[in-house]
Amino acid sequence: MSLLAVENLTVSFRQDGKTTQAVRGVSFSVDRGETVALVGESGSGKSVTALSTVSLLGDSAQVDGSITYDGQQMIGASPARLRQVRGNDISFIFQEPMTSLNPLHTIRRQLAESLELHQGLVGEAAHDRIVDLMTRVGIRDAAERLDSYPHQLSGGQRQRVMIAMALANKPDILIADEPTTALDVTIQAQILDLLAELKRSENMGLLFITHDLGIVRRVADRVCVMKDGEIVETGPTAGIFANPRHPYTQKLLAAEPSGAPDPVSDGAGEIARTDHLKVWFPIQRGLFKRTVGHVKAVNDASISVREGETLGIVGESGSGKTTLALALMRLIASEGGITFRDRDVRKWSTRELRRLRKDMQIVFQDPFGSLSPRMTCAQIIAEGLGIHHVDPDRDTRELVAEAMRETGLDPAAMDRYPHEFSGGQRQRIAIARAMVLRPRLLVLDEPTSALDMTVQVQIVDLLRDLQRKYGLAYLFISHDLKVVRAMSHKVLVMRHGDVVEQGPVDALFDDPQTDYTRALIAAAG
Structure with missing residues (x-):
């Protein structure tokens, strides 16, 4: 019996009288000591699938199918059962740390809360465990950073704190949603080695969500390729990389930044x-x-x-x-x-x-933290146009639509809010906001x-x-x-x-x- 088994999972969201199907007929399993990678483009349904495992989707979500952890059904489970499983048996590393870390609490308090709630650790024992966790995930001078607040850490350091929190209670299953996104290559290698070590030593199952195929090749035992809410190809990692059968998988494997920018003019100021x-x-x-x-x-x-x-x-x-x-x-x-x-x-x-x-404009590292949740996509992109009086004779929505098309966004979505976009789409909104000012x-x-x-x-x-x-x-x-x-x-x-x-x-x-x-x-x- 698999530790985590997902069968025929379908997830729909209802909003403004309309129903949108985000995941359709998804099935996969994760065994103890195994790493399964969910791979696909932003908006393909990877994160929605992962959040469904312990009912972390909002009330607007309709979840059908079967999700079992250690033989017990998670869909429709009681709140008490879900609280027991979340963070203890099944733990998450989320993609955007600033949405998960409390800006009003120190790193010490946030890690201590999890240890006290699930393990009853307090005082000196909790302090030693926190320092050990932060050191293991690559934070230098860990003891001196315990009283820092999230905004006082770099993006990569915040991500490492999230990883420490997820590993604190030695879960049976770790669901890692882009866990190395904000990390430099040396720390990325350390984190991947750490996760591999924990998987072996704790016999832990790992569901790894990523867009980085280099990481997938390195850590995964099996791969599930998702597109438009469906798994289009699945199999052992070596086989998928050596002989991809689906055109979409072939496209993903062929995608890698290459080439070079145009030479700088000799007369450039x-x-x-x-x-x-x-x-x-x-x-x-x-x-x-x-x-x-x-x-x-x-x-x-x-x-x-x-x-x-x-x-x-x-x-x-x-x-x-x-x-x-x-x-x-x-x-x-x-x-x-x-x-x-x-x-x-x-x-x-x-x-x-x-x-x-x-x-002089800037595109920040964390798009969710830099986009106002109370403004629509159009309002976010257009804000600078009014402040700096750019092209006052042109229609603002036309300028916004042009910027969205340039950055790969559908102008039809300009009246949606940031939380309605995937992480990658939010990053493109941030780029469009800067680019629209030229x-x-x-x-x-x-x-x-x-x-x-x-x-x-x-x-x-x-x-x-x-x-x-x-x-x-x-x-x-x-x-x-x-x-x-x-x-x-x-x-x-x-x-x-x-x-x-x-x-x-x-x-x-x-x-x-x-x-x-x-x-x-x-x-x-």
Whole structure:
């Protein structure tokens, strides 16, 4: 008997008098000590299928079929039974940590809550377990980060906290929904090794949801390929990769960012530059909050980016990549020189900087956290148009529809809200919101991390086309080195706030000069 068995699962959602079928006739099983991967594009039904296992879908969902855990039916189970199973027997790692972590509670409190509820651990025993969990998932100086709030951690660090919470109670089944999306390649390798070790040592079943086929090849025993709510192909991993039979599976396996951006014109002007930029955050202790040290988030960074040029920024989570970009845009305080389009903007007031905001835009790493849940897709994309008076003579909805089509979204969905889109679709809304203003400099903070492989290729092609058409300069922050190589002219490597290496993309990838860069490239391969 399988530990988790899903048979003929059908999930429908009813809204405004209409019924939408998200999953149709899905069947698969997960045994102890086995990893099953659900693979497919955003919106294919992977996450809906996973959430159905312990009835985590909303009241608008109609779930039919059979889902059994350890022989017991989960569809229609009592609330008390579901509470017992959730987080204890079946645990989740969700795709977007900011939607799952409480912004008002420290990391210590959130991990301790789970340990006390399910294991009765409190006090020193709970503290030791929390430190051990955070250390195992790759958080440096774990004991010192326990009293941090989620917003004080990088995207990758928040994802690691989510993984620690999911593993805290040693579940029988771990359902991992894009668990390595926000992680750099070295930590990704560590997390995958950790999950494999736990699967072996705890005889745990693992349902792994991902769009990254490289990870699937590495961790999965069996693969289920989903498209439009159905499983179109299933089988052992080796067989699926060696001989894919369904055209959709063949398309997924062939999708990989490749090529290179157009060369930068010799006469291209400089868009932005930093000179010896430094961002140090004070560490304050005691009743009077005395400064006892500093977190050196960015230490002496000098960069330059020209019209039509992409500077890729790589490094582990917490290395200072995003902090560097935010400082360049004057969104956080810093020391050192900052020049934008030949103007020294270090001492500009907020009012003066507002005139430049149209020309410098950013796509944030976590689309759900950066999109207002109370605004429709059209309102989100159009907000900047009114503020910056872009194309006032054109119809706003027409401009929104054009931006949505450019980023692979259906304009017919412009009146829907963020929660009604998949994770990948929300990321595309964030890209459309920035692109609609036609900026001169665009900071892309992990813009493809939430996207499936086929859409990654589309977004890379889109960004290169827009760069070619408008002469855009990009700061491209990513842990996906394949995407960085396909997008970038130059690459900057950061570690612990320091710039350890920078240079032309081919030279850096083909002949890295530092051990750290070589380790990053090896982990990605």
